[in-house]
Amino acid sequence: MMNLPRTVVAETLDGLREEDPVAKRSRRDLQRVHRVMGTRSIIKRAVNTLLASRLTSQPLRILELGAGDGTLLLGVAKALSPALGRVDLTLLDRQDLIAPSTVDGYSKLGWIASAEVVDVFDWIAGNVPSMSSGRQFERWDLIVANLFLHHFEDHELHSLLAAIAARGDRFLACEPRRAQLALVGSHLIGALGVNSVTRSDAVLSVRAGFCGDELSRLWPAQTADWKLTEYPAGLFSHCFSASHQ
Ligand SMILES: C[S@@+](CC[C@H](N)C(=O)[O-])C[C@H]1O[C@@H](n2cnc3c(N)ncnc32)[C@H](O)[C@@H]1O
16 A cells, blocks of 8 residues: 655645635535544444443533534534433634534533633643643543644644643544545545535645554653554544543
8 A cells, every 4th residue: 555654734724714605615515524434423433432431420521622613523422412411511623613503502412512712732731721720730531633633743743642641531533544545535525516625625634644553653652551542444534542541
């Protein structure tokens, strides 16, 4: 199989303003892309596995990094409820994209969802007052990232994964798989009727994606008491999960 080097290039959607009609259309395209990629069931399966050993009856605290409009995880939440009981969910993104109807959708499931509009590097640095008190960071039962890690270079991922390991008990990432089939698929994505931004970002995303054990290698080495699992999922995705033992 062709060995594709990992290249991270800024995606067009990230440079567009929230209210730009082209960006809005591209975000709607993303929901269609998720259906084709089977993202919802990939995440649902992985979350079920990660939470299987959780014994406490306390409300579950979940943080999604790079949550976008929050609709992907809402679909997962519908498939997981009511088994999880009450969930406190924080949707972090540097753009303000969560519609009130999405928050309502979560509350119908008994999930209390709130948006944090901040750059993830501020979260890493502890510059989000609502998410830390003094030197104490909020802790999460589960941190999730979908189509997010691939935005970053390895040295940035080092800091991000270290912050995640320090503040969460479990972590799941679902990212583009950097492989020939996914690359071919990304070039054919126009067949879904998506716009030009989605078409070009799909190719860039695959080129910045992951394969093998690349994310495990970036996980902080001193955290030996974590169980790491990294695997191809569906036709186009690559998952990484970490669970504190
Ligand atoms: C490809 S979208 C994925 C959205 C959602 N997770 C999904 O799968 O539908 C990536 C998201 O990451 C956000 N993002 C990119 N860089 C970020 C950063 N440095 N801090 C916070 N969010 C960021 C973008 O605003 C965008 O909403």
